[in-house]
Amino acid sequence: MLRRKPGRERGAKMGWHERMRGAVLGALAACAVASAGAAATADPPPGVAQAVPAADAPPAVCAGADLMQSLPAETRARIDAAVAATPYAQGTRFTARKGDARIEIIGTYHFDDPRHDPMVAALTPVIASADAMLVEAGPDEEKRLTAALARDPSLMVDTEGPTLPERLGDAAWRELGEAMSARGMPPVMVSRLRPWYVSMMLGISPCMMGQIKARGDTAGLDHRLMQVAADAGVPVRALEPWDTVLTLFDGMSDAEELDMIRAALPAARLADDYATTTIEAYFRGDIWAIWEFGRLDAYDHAGMDRASVDRQVQLAEDRLMTGRNRGWIAPLTEAATAAAARGKPVVAAFGALHLPGEDGVLRLLERDGWTITAGGAS
Numbered sequence: 001m002l003r004r005k006p007g008r009e010r011g012a013k014m015g016w017h018e019r020m021r022g023a024v025l026g027a028l029a030a031c032a033v034a035s036a037g038a039a040a041t042a043d044p045p046p047g048v049a050q051a052v053p054a055a056d057a058p059p060a061v062c063a064g065a066d067l068m069q070s071l072p073a074e075t076r077a078r079i080d081a082a083v084a085a086t087p088y089a090q091g092t093r094f095t096a097r098k099g100d101a102r103i104e105i106i107g108t109y110h111f112d113d114p115r116h117d118p119m120v121a122a123l124t125p126v127i128a129s130a131d132a133m134l135v136e137a138g139p140d141e142e143k144r145l146t147a148a149l150a151r152d153p154s155l156m157v158d159t160e161g162p163t164l165p166e167r168l169g170d171a172a173w174r175e176l177g178e179a180m181s182a183r184g185m186p187p188v189m190v191s192r193l194r195p196w197y198v199s200m201m202l203g204i205s206p207c208m209m210g211q212i213k214a215r216g217d218t219a220g221l222d223h224r225l226m227q228v229a230a231d232a233g234v235p236v237r238a239l240e241p242w243d244t245v246l247t248l249f250d251g252m253s254d255a256e257e258l259d260m261i262r263a264a265l266p267a268a269r270l271a272d273d274y275a276t277t278t279i280e281a282y283f284r285g286d287i288w289a290i291w292e293f294g295r296l297d298a299y300d301h302a303g304m305d306r307a308s309v310d311r312q313v314q315l316a317e318d319r320l321m322t323g324r325n326r327g328w329i330a331p332l333t334e335a336a337t338a339a340a341a342r343g344k345p346v347v348a349a350f351g352a353l354h355l356p357g358e359d360g361v362l363r364l365l366e367r368d369g370w371t372i373t374a375g376g377a378s
Contacts, residue, residue: 062205062207062272062275062276063207063272063276064205064270064271064272064273064274064276064277065273065276066273066277066280067270067273067276067293067297068280068281068286068289068293071293075296078292078296079289079292079293079296082288082292083286083288083289083292086356086358087357087358087360087362087363088355088356088357088360088362088363088372089287089289089357090285090286090287090288091107091287091355092106092107092108092282092285092355093105093106093107093375094107094362094373094374094375094376095372095373095375095376096336096365096370096372097370097371097373098333098368098369098370098371100340101333101336101339101345102336102339102345102346103332103336103345103346103347103348103365103370104123104126104130104345104346104348104376105347105349105355105362106119106221106225106347106348106349106350106376107287107350107351107352107353108220108222108225108349108351108352109278109282109283109352110222110351111208111219111220111275111279112211112215112219112220113279115283116221116224120221120224120225120228123225123228123347124228124232126347127225127228127229127232128228128232129344130234130339130345130346131235131338131339131342131344132236132237132335132339132346132347133225133226133229133234133235133236133237133346133347133348133349134237134238134239134332134335134347134348134349134350135222135225135226135236135237135238135239135349135350136222136350137238137240137242137244138226138236138237138238139226139230140238140242141238141241142242144242144243145242145243145245145246148242148246156193156194157193157194158192158193158194159192163191163192164176164190164191164193164195164198164261165187167254167258168258168261172262175265176190176202176261176265176268177190179202179268179269180198180201180202182206183201183204183206183209184206184209184210184213185201195257195258195261196248196252196257198261199260199263199264200264202261202264202268203264203268203271203274204271206271206272207271207275208271208272208275221349222350222351225349226349229347234347237331237335239327239328239348239350240327240328244324248319256315259304259308259311259312260312260315260316262302262303263298263304263309263312265302265303266297266302267294269301277290282352287352287353287355287356288353288357290353291317291353291356295309295310295313298312298313321353321354321357321360322359325354325359325361325364326359326364328350328354329361329364329365329368332346332348332361
């Protein structure tokens with residue numbers, strides 16, 4: 001359920017809500033490929049902060065280093081071992097079949113890259129021949145989320161209780177303030193944002209955030225494929241309710257919320273490098289390596305003991321992937337079964353990190369009697 005507190009101001013400008021909606025969707029998207037989103041950098045809600053001056057135009061390409069290429073041999077071996085033990089750890093195109101039903105599955109990266117072009121071209125006829133396309137959040141869900149944020153800024157901002165600087169302490173707050181300022185969000189605004197949202201934003205490089213704000217869209221593979229479907233007159237349906245992102249972290253303790261921020265701070269320090277590492281792994285098809293790299297890097301740089309890091313990683317996996325994956329099997333099956341009766345397949349496009357693992361979408365479908373093959377129709 002959405003949490004709404006009485007007496008909350010509702011007069012924030014729509015421009016802020018549009019950007020915040022993009023940020024929320026981006027954050028949810030980012031979980032499915034590593035981390036990402038867009039920032040609310042203008043017209044914040046009343047009583048939180050003044051608008052941030054427009055930044056210089058961002059570069060066309062965000063430069064960074066692929067950190068996996070310089071890993072010590074021992075660390076790389078640990079990642080490789082984890083990948084080898086994980087079902088469907090590699091690849092972004094799969095086909096699932098069960099009787100006459102067929103699902104063409106695409107693991108996506110939620111941000112812009114010219115290397116999406118060949119995939120879009122290859123999938124255009126596949127989508128055009130499909131009965132429907134299923135995604136994490138479709139156009140209707142995005143509109144409903146925008147409307148909810150317009151009605152209730154408290155969904156993202158907590159104006160009651162202690163602030164983040166009071167909760168985090170001086171050193172962590174200072175580091176967080178610097179990281180978020182680089183992303184166009186002044187500390188006075190960040191101090192009242194909800195911790196889960198802050199932790200998501202820390203995974204976005206300032207350069208990428210500037211690009212997203214300039215475009216007004218992440219321009220990732222999901223949105224590009226949704227546009228292909230719209231152009232072809234193919235219905236786009238959501239795999240989950242519109243308010244999923246607002247409920248993923250319900251019930252967390254104060255300590256768990258703050259640990260999310262602390263665990264995310266390493267990515268903030270080398271954000272362009274982390275973004276490059278993620279996208280290069282994606283285009284190599286090394287999907288689960290992205291997740292394991294994040295875990296091992298946090299061991300060394302998060303300032304937390306390994307048990308705490310493992311708890312955070314498991315919490316993120318459970319809430320951002322496992323629970324959602326399980327919830328997607330029924331709508332995928334129902335859509336594919338209905339489409340088969342009309343002699344058509346369905347297309348499903350969602351973040352690539354939802355594919356691997358014992359609780360990944362592919363293994364869950366397999367357990368439900370589907371046959372999974374790598375690659376897909378063209």
